[in-house]
Amino acid sequence: PDKTGTMLYLNGVSVSFDGFRALNNLSIIVHPAEMLAIIGPNGAGKTTMMDIITGKTRPDDGEVYFDGRTDLTRLDEADIANLGIGRKFQKPTVFESQTVWDNIELALKKPRGVFPTLAYWASKAETDRITEILETVRLSARKDELAADLSHGQKQWLEVGMLLAQDPKLLLVDEPVAGMTDAETVETAKLLKEIATTRSVVVVEHDMSFVRDLGSRVTCLAEGTVLAEGNLDQVSANPLVIERYLGR
Ligand code: ADP
Numbered sequence: 001p002d003k004t005g006t007m008l009y010l011n012g013v014s015v016s017f018d019g020f021r022a023l024n025n026l027s028i029i030v031h032p033a034e035m036l037a038i039i040g041p042n043g044a045g046k047t048t049m050m051d052i053i054t055g056k057t058r059p060d061d062g063e064v065y066f067d068g069r070t071d072l073t074r075l076d077e078a079d080i081a082n083l084g085i086g087r088k089f090q091k092p093t094v095f096e097s098q099t100v101w102d103n104i105e106l107a108l109k110k111p112r113g114v115f116p117t118l119a120y121w122a123s124k125a126e127t128d129r130i131t132e133i134l135e136t137v138r139l140s141a142r143k144d145e146l147a148a149d150l151s152h153g154q155k156q157w158l159e160v161g162m163l164l165a166q167d168p169k170l171l172l173v174d175e176p177v178a179g180m181t182d183a184e185t186v187e188t189a190k191l192l193k194e195i196a197t198t199r200s201v202v203v204v205e206h207d208m209s210f211v212r213d214l215g216s217r218v219t220c221l222a223e224g225t226v227l228a229e230g231n232l233d234q235v236s237a238n239p240l241v242i243e244r245y246l247g248r
Helices: 046-053 077-084 100-109 124-136 152-165 182-195 208-214 232-236 239-246
Strands: 008-017 020-030 035-039 061-066 085-088 170-174 200-204 217-222 225-230
Touching (some): 085 152, 124 182, 217 239
C-alpha cells in the first residue's frame, strides 16, 4: 500500500505484552476528511491501536504514518498531540466548575499539552471560533451554564468541542455514545459526520445502530488484526464477523 495522500497509515503493526500479541500485523488506512468506524470484540486490540497512534505504546514492528509523511513511531505523545491528533477517551473530562463557554476558551488558548489558564481576553477571532464550535457540538444554548450541570451526553459533546478547539486533523474517539440517551446518540452521529467533512475521524464503537447512523467505512478487528472491512452491511454479513463478534 501507498501512504501518499493518507491521513493515517498503519502497515503491518504488531505489538506484544509479555508474549501476548495484542496487535498482529495490523494494517489500516484513513483518508483526509474520512470517518472510519472500528468494531470488534473485547480484547481485539482497538484500544492498543489508539495507543499506538497517539504514541502511548510503541509498536514492536510495522509502520505508523500521519498525514502521509510523519513517522509517528519516532515521536513522543506530546509531539504527536501537537501534530494535530486529538483523542477522546470514553469518560468525559471537562472542567466541571467552569462554564461551557470557558471550557472551550480554555481549550482554544491552551498550548497543546500545557495546563491552560484564562490569562487574557479572547480576541474577536477566538470568540468567533468558540461560537462556531459551540454550534457544532450543539451547546450554544448552554454556553453560560456550568459544565457540571450538563447531561452526560452533553459533557461528551463539550469534550469533543474542546478537542475541536485544538484544530486536529485526526480525531480518535472511543465509544462516544456509551451512556447516552437515544436522542443524544442520534445527534452524536450527526455531529461526528459534520466534523468528518473536514477532518479524519476514527470511532471505536460497540453500538451497531450508532455505527449504522455514522454511515462510514467499517473495519472489524479481532485478535489484533483486520477481520473484515467495508460498509456495515458487508462487514456484518461476513461469516467470520458473525462468528467472532456479532453472533456472541
Ligand atoms: P480492545 O480495546 O479491543 O478491547 P485492547 O487493545 O484493550 O482491546 O486489548 C488487546 C489485548 O491486549 C487484551 O488482551 C489486553 O489484555 C492486552 N493488553 C492491552 N494493553 C496491555 C498492556 N499495557 N499490558 C498488557 N496487556 C495489555
